[in-house]
Amino acid sequence: xxxxxxxxxxxxxxxxxxxxxxxxxxxxxxxxxxxxxxxxxxxxxxxxxxxxxxxxxxxxxxxxxxxxxxxxxxxxxxxxxxxxxxxxxxxxxxxxxxxxxxxxxxxxxxxxxxxxxxxxxxxxxxxxxxxxxxxxxxxxxxxxxxxxxxxxxxxxxxxxxxxxxxxxxxxxxx
Numbered sequence: 001x002x003x004x005x006x007x008x009x010x011x012x013x014x015x016x017x018x019x020x021x022x023x024x025x026x027x028x029x030x031x032x033x034x035x036x037x038x039x040x041x042x043x044x045x046x047x048x049x050x051x052x053x054x055x056x057x058x059x060x061x062x063x064x065x066x067x068x069x070x071x072x073x074x075x076x077x078x079x080x081x082x083x084x085x086x087x088x089x090x091x092x093x094x095x096x097x098x099x100x101x102x103x104x105x106x107x108x109x110x111x112x113x114x115x116x117x118x119x120x121x122x123x124x125x126x127x128x129x130x131x132x133x134x135x136x137x138x139x140x141x142x143x144x145x146x147x148x149x150x151x152x153x154x155x156x157x158x159x160x161x162x163x164x165x166x167x168x169x170x171x172x173x174x
Contacts, residue, residue, distance in 0.1 A: 003098065004059045005105040008045060008067060012057050015064035017041040019090050028124035028156050029088070031149045045069070053083065054109035058098050065093035068102040070110050073119050081116040081173055087130070099133045107137065111165040116173065118163045123149065125157035139163040 008016065021035035036044070048055045048069050055069035066089035073082040087102050110118055120134045125144055135141075139161040147155035 001060055003065070003101060005056060005101060006059065008055045008057045008069075010042070012064050012067070013038055013042045013045060015090075016045070016057070016067045019064070019067065019088050022091065023088050028149075028151055029122070029127050029130060031123050031151060031156070033151060047071075052113055053115075054106060054113065056102060056105055056109065058089075058093070058102050063090075065090050066098050066102055068106040070106060070115065070118065073117075081114060082119060083110055083115045083117070084119045084121055085110075087133075094129070099129070100136060103133055103137050107163070107165060114173065115165055116168055118165055120159075120161040120163075122159040122161065123156060125159050127159070131159055131161070134161045134163075137163065 017036065017038040020030070020041060023030050024032045024035045045055050048071050051072065053070050053072075056067065057064050058066045066087065068085065068087040070083035070085045073079050073084045085103065085106055087099055087106070089099055107118060118139075120130070120139055122130045122134070140163070141159060141161050143160040145158040145160070148158055149156040
Protein backbone atom coordinates (compact mmCIF):
# COMPACT_ATOMS: atom_id res chain seq x y z
CA UNK A 1 0.00 0.00 0.00
CA UNK A 2 2.22 2.74 -1.33
CA UNK A 3 1.37 6.36 -0.70
CA UNK A 4 1.49 8.43 -3.88
CA UNK A 5 2.05 12.17 -3.69
CA UNK A 6 1.09 13.95 -6.90
CA UNK A 7 -0.33 17.13 -8.36
CA UNK A 8 -4.08 17.30 -7.88
CA UNK A 9 -6.41 16.69 -10.80
CA UNK A 10 -9.93 17.86 -11.57
CA UNK A 11 -11.32 14.47 -10.59
CA UNK A 12 -9.88 14.90 -7.06
CA UNK A 13 -12.09 17.87 -6.24
CA UNK A 14 -14.96 15.82 -4.79
CA UNK A 15 -12.61 14.08 -2.35
CA UNK A 16 -10.84 17.36 -1.54
CA UNK A 17 -14.19 19.03 -0.83
CA UNK A 18 -15.31 16.14 1.40
CA UNK A 19 -12.07 16.17 3.40
CA UNK A 20 -12.22 19.91 3.86
CA UNK A 21 -15.93 19.87 4.75
CA UNK A 22 -15.18 17.48 7.61
CA UNK A 23 -12.56 19.89 8.97
CA UNK A 24 -14.86 22.90 8.59
CA UNK A 25 -17.75 21.18 10.37
CA UNK A 26 -15.83 19.39 13.14
CA UNK A 27 -12.44 21.03 13.60
CA UNK A 28 -10.73 24.26 14.53
CA UNK A 29 -7.84 24.05 12.06
CA UNK A 30 -9.87 26.23 9.70
CA UNK A 31 -11.93 29.17 10.82
CA UNK A 32 -14.55 28.66 8.11
CA UNK A 33 -17.89 27.75 9.61
CA UNK A 34 -19.79 26.58 6.52
CA UNK A 35 -18.39 23.94 4.21
CA UNK A 36 -17.73 25.24 0.70
CA UNK A 37 -19.34 23.43 -2.21
CA UNK A 38 -17.40 21.31 -4.68
CA UNK A 39 -17.71 24.17 -7.16
CA UNK A 40 -16.21 26.56 -4.60
CA UNK A 41 -13.34 24.16 -3.92
CA UNK A 42 -12.76 23.71 -7.65
CA UNK A 43 -12.58 27.50 -8.08
CA UNK A 44 -10.17 27.84 -5.17
CA UNK A 45 -7.95 25.11 -6.61
CA UNK A 46 -8.05 26.74 -10.05
CA UNK A 47 -6.99 30.05 -8.48
CA UNK A 48 -3.95 28.45 -6.82
CA UNK A 49 -2.94 26.67 -10.02
CA UNK A 50 -3.44 29.83 -12.11
CA UNK A 51 -0.86 31.53 -9.91
CA UNK A 52 1.64 28.78 -10.74
CA UNK A 53 1.57 27.40 -7.21
CA UNK A 54 1.42 23.73 -6.20
CA UNK A 55 -1.77 21.91 -5.18
CA UNK A 56 -1.00 18.30 -4.24
CA UNK A 57 -2.85 15.21 -3.08
CA UNK A 58 -1.81 12.10 -1.22
CA UNK A 59 -3.38 8.97 -2.64
CA UNK A 60 -3.33 5.32 -1.63
CA UNK A 61 -5.03 2.62 -3.69
CA UNK A 62 -6.95 5.23 -5.66
CA UNK A 63 -8.30 7.00 -2.56
CA UNK A 64 -7.35 10.62 -1.83
CA UNK A 65 -6.20 10.73 1.79
CA UNK A 66 -5.25 14.38 1.97
CA UNK A 67 -4.34 17.51 0.09
CA UNK A 68 -1.89 20.36 0.44
CA UNK A 69 -1.38 23.62 -1.37
CA UNK A 70 0.15 27.01 -0.87
CA UNK A 71 -1.12 30.42 -1.80
CA UNK A 72 0.48 33.83 -1.65
CA UNK A 73 0.66 35.03 1.94
CA UNK A 74 -0.69 38.46 0.99
CA UNK A 75 -1.68 39.95 -2.38
CA UNK A 76 0.77 42.88 -2.33
CA UNK A 77 3.74 42.50 -4.74
CA UNK A 78 6.40 42.62 -2.03
CA UNK A 79 5.01 39.35 -0.59
CA UNK A 80 5.50 37.48 -3.89
CA UNK A 81 8.13 35.14 -2.44
CA UNK A 82 6.15 34.22 0.69
CA UNK A 83 3.35 31.66 0.64
CA UNK A 84 0.99 30.21 3.24
CA UNK A 85 0.67 26.44 3.33
CA UNK A 86 -2.53 24.47 3.92
CA UNK A 87 -2.74 20.74 4.62
CA UNK A 88 -5.85 18.70 5.34
CA UNK A 89 -6.14 14.95 5.88
CA UNK A 90 -8.99 12.47 5.80
CA UNK A 91 -9.66 11.08 9.26
CA UNK A 92 -8.50 7.64 8.08
CA UNK A 93 -5.05 9.08 7.26
CA UNK A 94 -4.29 10.69 10.62
CA UNK A 95 -1.25 9.47 12.51
CA UNK A 96 0.30 7.71 9.52
CA UNK A 97 2.84 10.34 8.44
CA UNK A 98 0.73 11.46 5.48
CA UNK A 99 0.72 15.09 6.63
CA UNK A 100 4.48 15.10 7.02
CA UNK A 101 4.99 13.63 3.57
CA UNK A 102 2.57 16.14 2.04
CA UNK A 103 4.36 19.03 3.76
CA UNK A 104 7.74 17.80 2.50
CA UNK A 105 6.44 17.51 -1.06
CA UNK A 106 4.68 20.88 -0.85
CA UNK A 107 7.83 22.59 0.44
CA UNK A 108 9.85 21.15 -2.42
CA UNK A 109 7.24 22.11 -5.01
CA UNK A 110 6.92 25.63 -3.57
CA UNK A 111 10.68 26.11 -3.62
CA UNK A 112 10.77 24.92 -7.23
CA UNK A 113 8.42 27.76 -8.24
CA UNK A 114 10.41 30.41 -6.39
CA UNK A 115 8.84 30.56 -2.94
CA UNK A 116 11.48 31.60 -0.40
CA UNK A 117 9.35 31.64 2.77
CA UNK A 118 6.60 29.20 3.72
CA UNK A 119 4.25 30.42 6.43
CA UNK A 120 1.90 28.29 8.51
CA UNK A 121 -1.16 30.05 9.90
CA UNK A 122 -2.48 27.34 12.20
CA UNK A 123 -5.96 27.62 13.63
CA UNK A 124 -6.20 26.78 17.34
CA UNK A 125 -3.14 26.75 19.58
CA UNK A 126 -4.34 23.33 20.77
CA UNK A 127 -3.85 21.93 17.25
CA UNK A 128 -0.92 19.75 18.34
CA UNK A 129 -0.91 17.68 15.15
CA UNK A 130 -0.42 20.60 12.78
CA UNK A 131 2.00 22.42 15.08
CA UNK A 132 3.98 19.21 15.55
CA UNK A 133 4.25 18.32 11.86
CA UNK A 134 5.39 21.84 11.03
CA UNK A 135 7.94 21.87 13.84
CA UNK A 136 9.28 18.47 12.74
CA UNK A 137 9.70 19.89 9.21
CA UNK A 138 11.88 22.76 10.45
CA UNK A 139 9.27 25.47 10.93
CA UNK A 140 9.76 27.79 13.89
CA UNK A 141 6.99 29.46 15.83
CA UNK A 142 7.08 33.22 15.41
CA UNK A 143 3.93 34.23 17.22
CA UNK A 144 0.46 33.56 18.52
CA UNK A 145 -2.56 35.73 17.82
CA UNK A 146 -4.60 35.24 20.97
CA UNK A 147 -8.36 34.80 20.87
CA UNK A 148 -8.81 36.06 17.31
CA UNK A 149 -11.30 33.46 16.09
CA UNK A 150 -14.70 32.41 17.43
CA UNK A 151 -15.89 28.92 16.54
CA UNK A 152 -17.87 26.23 18.37
CA UNK A 153 -18.70 28.65 21.17
CA UNK A 154 -15.14 29.50 22.14
CA UNK A 155 -12.28 31.83 21.34
CA UNK A 156 -9.41 30.36 19.34
CA UNK A 157 -5.80 31.41 18.86
CA UNK A 158 -3.80 31.37 15.64
CA UNK A 159 -0.24 30.05 15.74
CA UNK A 160 2.17 31.55 13.22
CA UNK A 161 5.15 29.47 12.06
CA UNK A 162 7.67 30.00 9.28
CA UNK A 163 10.36 28.19 7.32
CA UNK A 164 12.83 29.55 4.79
CA UNK A 165 13.08 27.62 1.55
CA UNK A 166 16.15 27.30 -0.63
CA UNK A 167 18.30 30.41 -0.38
CA UNK A 168 15.71 32.08 1.84
CA UNK A 169 16.65 35.71 2.41
CA UNK A 170 20.39 35.15 1.91
CA UNK A 171 20.26 36.51 -1.64
CA UNK A 172 18.05 38.74 -3.74
CA UNK A 173 15.44 36.85 -5.78
CA UNK A 174 15.94 36.53 -9.52
